[in-house]
Amino acid sequence: MAAPIYDKSYGKAKIATHEFMEYESEKLNKLIKKLKQDGNDQIAIDIGCGTGRHSFVMARHFKTVFAYDFSPNMIDEANRIRRDREIQNICFFVNDFEYEKLIDEQQFYGKCDLVVASFGMGSFVEDSNSMLRRFYDWLKPGGYLFISFYNANSITLNVTPTWRDSALVAQIDKDNNSLEVNLTPKTRFNIFCKLFDTGIEGPINRIFNVDSISTYPMIMALLPNNLLENEFAHAAFVVADKTLAENKAGQNGYYVIVTAHKPPQATSGYSNVERILQDLNAEYEVLEHQPVLSMEDVKREVGPLAKCIIKTLLIRHKDTEEFVAVLLQSEKRLDMNRVADLLGVNRYHIHFAREKEILQLNLKREFQNETGESL
Ligand SMILES: C[S@@+](CC[C@H](N)C(=O)[O-])C[C@H]1O[C@@H](n2cnc3c(N)ncnc32)[C@H](O)[C@@H]1O
Structure with missing residues (x-):
């Protein structure tokens, strides 16, 4: 018009x-x-x-x-x-x-x-x-x-x-x-x-x-x-x-x-966490370990799970294709109905993100060490 x-x-x-x-x-x-x-x-x-x-x-x-x-x-x-x-x-x-x-x-x-x-x-x-x-x-x-x-x-x-x-x-x-x-x-x-x-x-x-x-x-x-x-x-x-x-x-x-x-160099999750801890003057210890892909791996690498350990679960919305990261205490199970309620969506429109969907997010750099070498 x-x-x-x-x-x-x-x-x-x-x-x-x-x-x-x-x-x-x-x-x-x-x-x-x-x-x-x-x-x-x-x-x-x-x-x-x-x-x-x-x-x-x-x-x-x-x-x-x-x-x-x-x-x-x-x-x-x-x-x-x-x-x-x-x-x-x-x-x-x-x-x-x-x-x-x-x-x-x-x-x-x-x-x-x-x-x-x-x-x-x-x-x-x-x-x-x-x-x-x-x-x-x-x-x-x-x-x-x-x-x-x-x-x-x-x-x-x-x-x-x-x-x-x-x-x-x-x-x-x-x-x-x-x-x-x-x-x-x-x-x-x-x-x-x-x-x-x-x-x-x-x-x-x-x-x-x-x-x-x-x-x-x-x-x-x-x-x-x-x-x-x-x-x-x-x-x-x-x-x-x-x-x-x-x-x-x-x-x-x-x-x-x-x-x-856009920030010139994407900062890694690791360095973000480290910066926040330093800004807060928090006492912390860095435990070096092999990559962990499940809570079983974490137990093997870090020892018995402390309550403060949290896991990150990625949920995907089927229609909008958006991802949501849910942070949960390590020993707890995720209640999908509750997540759906919190997001205000139908339970059947969300699912755990599949491996190939996560790969599309191109998160590789998050798993690189200080020298840029992939872990
Ligand atoms: C105020 S005009 C600005 C035009 C131009 N950028 C300028 O500075 O002269 C806004 C333009 O955005 C377009 N527009 C509004 N919503 C849009 C959308 N969701 N997708 C694509 N174009 C959109 C309108 O058709 C209109 O031509």
């Missing part, structure tokens, strides 16, 4: 939205430049690419760009531009990121230099945890994520201006998790919108190393559009909003942009 007028209309007339698009592009360009300088310029992904606003910029710097959007009209338009400009290194696909496996996903699994989900795309996905895990899996160690959301702390949600002439194209409806998009006076629609708050920030922090979080614009989001049509007011508010965006104390802009990267 939006594709034919997306490039012509979106944000052009509404100044706060237009300024966000510019601000976001500036930030993305800086990141792309850095990646290129560091020689990380092979594969980039654009999720919710629309008509390819950022995909085309990425294609100038990366060897290959994979770009996805679930709207066939957006992808048709993107492909038309690609053909006109005779660009060879972008593949545009019609794909629903949230509910489908992406075409060619296996080509970039663990290999991406950059994943982009721009212009609020992070808010259009319901299951943000699974979105973040997928992005993590696609990235190579040290690869970057550039993602933006609509902000639950936007100042606009506390102030209701009386003018109708908003400088924003889309209005957040916090109570209904939705966004009212006013593309033109005749093209209006509502879409799902999950606002950025600590529920999203926490998982990002847990999985990635966060480089920056900025919110933009704040003042312009409150003002009437016709005020910003005055060039002096426009210039002054852009400076004010850019200053606020870089200020950690005032994160009340309309959109949130997060730049984060």
Whole structure:
């Protein structure tokens, strides 16, 4: 519905939205430049690419760009531009990121230099945890994520201006998790919108190393559009909003942009445990032993089982194919009904992960010793 007028209309007339698009592009360009300088310029992904606003910029710097959007009209338009400009290194696909496996996903699994989900795309996905895990899996160690959301702390949600002439194209409806998009006076629609708050920030922090979080614009989001049509007011508010965006104390802009990267070297479970024990100043002893694959092996290697020994069991959900690790005291048996209850799923939809499924998780590095030699 939006594709034919997306490039012509979106944000052009509404100044706060237009300024966000510019601000976001500036930030993305800086990141792309850095990646290129560091020689990380092979594969980039654009999720919710629309008509390819950022995909085309990425294609100038990366060897290959994979770009996805679930709207066939957006992808048709993107492909038309690609053909006109005779660009060879972008593949545009019609794909629903949230509910489908992406075409060619296996080509970039663990290999991406950059994943982009721009212009609020992070808010259009319901299951943000699974979105973040997928992005993590696609990235190579040290690869970057550039993602933006609509902000639950936007100042606009506390102030209701009386003018109708908003400088924003889309209005957040916090109570209904939705966004009212006013593309033109005749093209209006509502879409799902999950606002950025600590529920999203926490998982990002847990999985990635966060480089920056900025919110933009704040003042312009409150003002009437016709005020910003005055060039002096426009210039002054852009400076004010850019200053606020870089200020950690005032994160009340309309959109949130997060730049984060996958830790350069996947840390092993062993070194994570060791680091936590050291951070806690805990007394501990390291027992060197042969690999153990069952509790019988543990008894043989470590001696009688102490209560504090725990075992890790991997459960898999048949439909979502997600894994859940259950930690249990060594001598206890797992009650699958209880696990199903805790997960809120049907008992018959979960099972113990099979060996070949665990191997697909590529956990090999977890079983390497300090010198990287496989055990
Ligand atoms: C606001 S537009 C952003 C377009 C582009 N990234 C930009 O910055 O101009 C969001 C785009 O995400 C697409 N989109 C939303 N949910 C999606 C999903 N689950 N899978 C694929 N595309 C999706 C929409 O069709 C739309 O084109």
